[in-house]
Amino acid sequence: MNKKNNNKFEKDLKRLEEISELLEDNSVDLDDALNLYEEGIELSRTCISALKKAELRITELKKKLDELNLEDEE
Amino acid sequence: MNRSKLLTVSEITKQIKQTLEADFSQVSVIGEISNYKAHNSGHWYFNLKDSDALICCTMWRSFNSYVFFTPQDGMKIIVSGKLSVYPPRGSYQIDVRSMKPAGEGELQAAFEMLKQKLNAEGLFDPARKKAIPQFPQKIGIITAIDGAAFKDMISVAERRYPLAELVIAPARVQGSGSAETITEGIKLLNTRDDIDVIIVARGGGSIEDLWSFNEEAVARAVYNSKIPVISGVGHEIDFTITDFTADLRAPTPSAAMEMATPDINDIFAFINDFSYNSTLKINEYCRKGRKRLSSVLSSYGFRVPLDIVRNKSQLVDNLLYKVLQKTDHRILLHNNKVSLLTKVIESNNVQRILERGFTLVRQGNKYIKRKAGFDSNEESELIFADGKVKIRPGNNE
Numbered sequence: 455m456n457k458k459n460n461n462k463f464e465k466d467l468k469r470l471e472e473i474s475e476l477l478e479d480n481s482v483d484l485d486d487a488l489n490l491y492e493e494g495i496e497l498s499r500t501c502i503s504a505l506k507k508a509e510l511r512i513t514e515l516k517k518k519l520d521e522l523n524l525e526d527e528e
Numbered sequence: 529m530n531r532s533k534l535l536t537v538s539e540i541t542k543q544i545k546q547t548l549e550a551d552f553s554q555v556s557v558i559g560e561i562s563n564y565k566a567h568n569s570g571h572w573y574f575n576l577k578d579s580d581a582l583i584c585c586t587m588w589r590s591f592n593s594y595v596f597f598t599p600q601d602g603m604k605i606i607v608s609g610k611l612s613v614y615p616p617r618g619s620y621q622i623d624v625r626s627m628k629p630a631g632e633g634e635l636q637a638a639f640e641m642l643k644q645k646l647n648a649e650g651l652f653d654p655a656r657k658k659a660i661p662q663f664p665q666k667i668g669i670i671t672a673i674d675g676a677a678f679k680d681m682i683s684v685a686e687r688r689y690p691l692a693e694l695v696i697a698p699a700r701v702q703g704s705g706s707a708e709t710i711t712e713g714i715k716l717l718n719t720r721d722d723i724d725v726i727i728v729a730r731g732g733g734s735i736e737d738l739w740s741f742n743e744e745a746v747a748r749a750v751y752n753s754k755i756p757v758i759s760g761v762g763h764e765i766d767f768t769i770t771d772f773t774a775d776l777r778a779p780t781p782s783a784a785m786e787m788a789t790p791d792i793n794d795i796f797a798f799i800n801d802f803s804y805n806s807t808l809k810i811n812e813y814c815r816k817g818r819k820r821l822s823s824v825l826s827s828y829g830f831r832v833p834l835d836i837v838r839n840k841s842q843l844v845d846n847l848l849y850k851v852l853q854k855t856d857h858r859i860l861l862h863n864n865k866v867s868l869l870t871k872v873i874e875s876n877n878v879q880r881i882l883e884r885g886f887t888l889v890r891q892g893n894k895y896i897k898r899k900a901g902f903d904s905n906e907e908s909e910l911i912f913a914d915g916k917v918k919i920r921p922g923n924n925e
Binding site for chain 1: 662663665673682685686690691692693694695696697698713716717792795796798799802803805806807809810813814816817
């Protein structure tokens with residue numbers, strides 16, 4: 455689940471960079487520019503809220519390590 | 529001892545064994561390792577030699593697990609133990625209980641030797657280094673779970689990029705068996721497909737403390753990891769073989785976490801810049817659009833239809849004026865006629881005549897205008913200005 459969300463964060467951020475570049479490059483027409491702008495602002499909000507909500511998670515692999523050790527010794 | 533007595537092989541071997549094992553029950557020997565082999569059982573077999581002599585050594589698993597380094601051929605070491613005789617082969621060997629490098633220089637020499645060997649194999653090749661992902665979702669960490677290094681890394685991750693999840697494979701990071709737990713940790717994390725980057729870390733310490741990161745097995749495991757590995761071992765000045773095989777070397781554990789994570793403040797700044805710049809940009813787009821639009825609208829081509837419309841509109845106004853004028857005239861004529869007729873009608877108003885004293889006679893539905901029309905046998909009604917009187921038929925001829 456998490457993987458998807460975080461990938462989404464990365465994707466959103468990359469898209470934001472892309473939009474930023476597209477807007478800087480004056481070749482897009484007004485209609486597209488407006489759509490890009492709208493999309494970009496929406497993405498900004500999503501990213502900021504993801505960052506503000508984030509809390510570091512820590513997982514320990516100890517149990518699995520022990521299992522692996524047992525398997526190795528067998 | 530009676531040397532003339534005939535002995536069997538077993539008997540003499542037994543006597544040698546007793547003599548040697550009693551006389552050499554506790555020895556310390558300095559020498560260079562050669563032909564070192566770690567058996568699958570975990571026991572170590574090697575020779576110690578100098579320029580003129582060689583002696584076999586064994587070190588059982590239960591003892592060698594306390595040795596912090598893996599012996600290498602050519603390394604000068606000091607072993608302690610006892611001499612033992614192995615009757616089936618008529619051989620003697622040192623049963624090693626403990627082992628240490630003959631000096632600091634020995635570890636350094638072992639380090640250089642392994643470094644050269646792995647370098648020659650191409651394990652340090654910059655072209656083989658994997659890129660560190662920019663936005664890791666899960667960061668695998670191999671370190672001591674109760675160590676200061678792990679705490680430091682947690683606080684760096686919390687500060688810089690709390691979006692990440694830290695997946696720790698706890699390991700011993702110094703002393704015997706540490707190389708194995710580190711290697712296992714790397715392999716374990718590589719069995720998963722959700723780890724974006726691995727940090728192999730340990731706080732500062734002596735060369736002996738850091739030695740597991742100079743072990744060939746660890747260096748190779750790091751090199752073979754499919755997941756990119758950042759090494760953060762010791763302090764700035766400490767270099768380990770693992771640092772050379774890692775995809776990225778960080779001077780400390782905290783620095784490793786910094787290299788593994790983007791800074792949340794940079795991301796916020798980027799997003800803020802985006803909002804600001806893109807708003808400016810879009811306003812510019814709109815301004816340009818409006819300018820183009822108004823220049824198009826004011827062009828001659830766009831003015832022509834408007835002029836046509838204006839001309840037609842004037843024509844319509846004129847026509848309408850004429851129509852209204854004519855209509856008004858006719859209405860006026862009709863009004864005059866109506867008022868004339870009204871006057872005629874008013875002059876013939878019966879009520880007015882009655883007011884002057886005349887009377888109307890009605891029989892049934894008819895008003896009687898002449899004597900000839902009067903029927904004396906019928907009921908009559910006399911209508912005055914102020915009311916009606918009914919008259920029944922009688923003899924009034």
